[in-house]
Amino acid sequence: MDPTEPNVAHLLKKGIAAAQAGDKAQAHEILTRVTEQDPTQESAWLWLAGVAESTEDTKTYLQTVLAINPHNRQAQKGLKWLLSKTGEQMPGAGLEIADFSQFSAAPNDFMPAGELTPSFVLTTEQAERIDECLARMAYESEAKCIILADMTGQLISERGQLEEMHTQVLSALAAGELAATNEMARLVGEKARFKLMLHEGERNSVYLSDVGEQLILVIVFQVGTPIGLVRMILKQAVDELAPILVEAREAGVSRESINNTLDGDFAKLLESELDSSLEFGGD
Amino acid sequence: MFINWKLRELNLKIVYYGPALSGKTTNLQIIHAKTNPKLRGELVSLKTREDRTIFFDFLQLELGSIKGLKPKFNLYTVPGQVLYAASRKLVLQGADGVVFVADSQMSRLADNIHSFKAMHQHMKELQLDPREVPCVVQFNKRDLPDVAPVALLQRYFAPNGRPSFESVATDGVGVFDTLKAAINQVVAQVQQKL
Numbered sequence: 001m002d003p004t005e006p007n008v009a010h011l012l013k014k015g016i017a018a019a020q021a022g023d024k025a026q027a028h029e030i031l032t033r034v035t036e037q038d039p040t041q042e043s044a045w046l047w048l049a050g051v052a053e054s055t056e057d058t059k060t061y062l063q064t065v066l067a068i069n070p071h072n073r074q075a076q077k078g079l080k081w082l083l084s085k086t087g088e089q090m091p092g093a094g095l096e097i098a099d100f101s102q103f104s105a106a107p108n109d110f111m112p113a114g115e116l117t118p119s120f121v122l123t124t125e126q127a128e129r130i131d132e133c134l135a136r137m138a139y140e141s142e143a144k145c146i147i148l149a150d151m152t153g154q155l156i157s158e159r160g161q162l163e164e165m166h167t168q169v170l171s172a173l174a175a176g177e178l179a180a181t182n183e184m185a186r187l188v189g190e191k192a193r194f195k196l197m198l199h200e201g202e203r204n205s206v207y208l209s210d211v212g213e214q215l216i217l218v219i220v221f222q223v224g225t226p227i228g229l230v231r232m233i234l235k236q237a238v239d240e241l242a243p244i245l246v247e248a249r250e251a252g253v254s255r256e257s258i259n260n261t262l263d264g265d266f267a268k269l270l271e272s273e274l275d276s277s278l279e280f281g282g283d
Numbered sequence: 284m285f286i287n288w289k290l291r292e293l294n295l296k297i298v299y300y301g302p303a304l305s306g307k308t309t310n311l312q313i314i315h316a317k318t319n320p321k322l323r324g325e326l327v328s329l330k331t332r333e334d335r336t337i338f339f340d341f342l343q344l345e346l347g348s349i350k351g352l353k354p355k356f357n358l359y360t361v362p363g364q365v366l367y368a369a370s371r372k373l374v375l376q377g378a379d380g381v382v383f384v385a386d387s388q389m390s391r392l393a394d395n396i397h398s399f400k401a402m403h404q405h406m407k408e409l410q411l412d413p414r415e416v417p418c419v420v421q422f423n424k425r426d427l428p429d430v431a432p433v434a435l436l437q438r439y440f441a442p443n444g445r446p447s448f449e450s451v452a453t454d455g456v457g458v459f460d461t462l463k464a465a466i467n468q469v470v471a472q473v474q475q476k477l
């Protein structure tokens with residue numbers, strides 16, 4: 001059982017105790033709550049099968065257990081017995097032949113806890129400082145375009161000659177690439193992340209770098225620009241940007257002004273905006 | 284979530300998660316095809332030659348400003364194939380909400396459950412509480428013959444009145460209802476958190 005969910009674990013215990021005590025209604029109610037909170041609780045489904053009111057329900061619960069774990073002996077036996085009673089064949093061939101052993105051993109189970117990506121809010125003043133810094137960088141490095149994004153690919157600020165929509169896509173791709181590269185670094189036993197990445201093209205090159213733990217800079221520049229220069233300017237920018245972003249996380253725009261905008265009205269207006277503007281040319 | 288107060292922009296990330304071939308990419312393709320080009324960016328797909336998602340699809344929607352704040356929605360899909368578990372988790376990072384796209388076929392029930400379970404696991408690893416992440420469920424491929432009853436699917440994936448929608452993504456049926464519900468949930472959650 002998952003120790004991180006004391007609540008679910010506790011409920012499950014209570015549900016099982018009720019079932020053992022013969023209080024079917026109580027057990028049913030508690031166990032259902034367990035599966036609502038975590039539908040992957042194999043034993044909750046199994047106990048539900050035991051306290052179900054109809055054979056049909058028992059069957060559904062047992063099938064669920066097998067869907068979660070096709071090797072569950074009790075569910076296999078129970079279902080077989082039930083089906084022999086009703087003269088049916090074992091249904092859902094897919095449920096049986098599916099091999100889930102690979103799931104339980106999937107590498108993601110052993111990954112360390114990922115970093116939290118907290119949401120943050122930039123004040124006008126902070127956004128201006130960032131824009132200025134990017135403008136200066138663009139000027140000094142003669143870059144075609146500079147983008148600051150967060151690790152999830154959300155664009156924070158940009159400078160240069162690219163169309164807006166392209167820079168959005170570039171941020172998403174850069175974030176994906178950095179995430180993938182860092183994961184590779186981890187897998188080959190690197191303690192530190194790979195800090196910088198350069199893609200050289202025939203006319204343009206792209207430079208990627210992280211700024212602190214949470215942010216990414218993408219610089220697009222013409223081939224022929226001295227790479228040493230780009231690197232130096234990048235380093236200065238990182239030093240300059242990092243504190244602004246720390247500040248943005250700690251003390252952003254006052255909660256009040258955000259609350260005044262993002263209120264119930266906002267939700268209503270958004271809903272009607274969605275209804276009127278999405279699904280253009282829909283049928 | 285990211286708010287730029289200078290530009291008055293609200294950025295939110297919504298991830299389409301689900302088992303292999305359930306129709307996640309198709310959802311984004313339909314949204315892309317049927318949304319006013321002024322409101323959406325390009326659809327970027329990192330895919331194999333067989334059109335299977337290898338890392339993610341990405342599409343940005345941008346609405347007109349509401350009460351002086353312009354909402355932008357960054358839509359992503361994860362690759363459903365077993366092999367790409369690590370990529371799925373990377374894409375899920377920083378999600379403000381998810382759309383779980385289930386394949387309604389009875390024979391895919393186990394896959395759906397496993398994918399759902401893995402999604403919760405990933406959230407926990409990313410230190411997100413699965414119960415707090417806004418989630419909307421789509422039961423896709425309702426046009427196929429061997430589909431599980433909706434009531435059954437709801438029992439697994441949408442207990443407690445979590446919003447769920449039947450869809451035939453290839454025909455665009457249910458795609459926008461799902462998206463709108465996801466957006467509304469995410470915004471409601473942001474309001475609650477503030």
Ligand SMILES: Nc1nc2c(ncn2[C@@H]2O[C@H](COP(=O)(O)OP(=O)(O)OP(=O)(O)O)[C@@H](O)[C@H]2O)c(=O)[nH]1
Binds near residue numbers: 336
């Ligand atoms: N019959 C039917 N087919 C569908 C439906 N939605 C999607 N498909 C088909 O299912 C196949 C897989 O769709 P995708 O959108 O690529 O699936 P996916 O979830 O992105 O798959 P991965 O990227 O591998 O995880 C395609 O051939 C789609 O045309 C539907 O509602 N009904």
Ligand SMILES: [Mg+2]
Binds near residue numbers: 336360
């Ligand atoms: Mg796909």
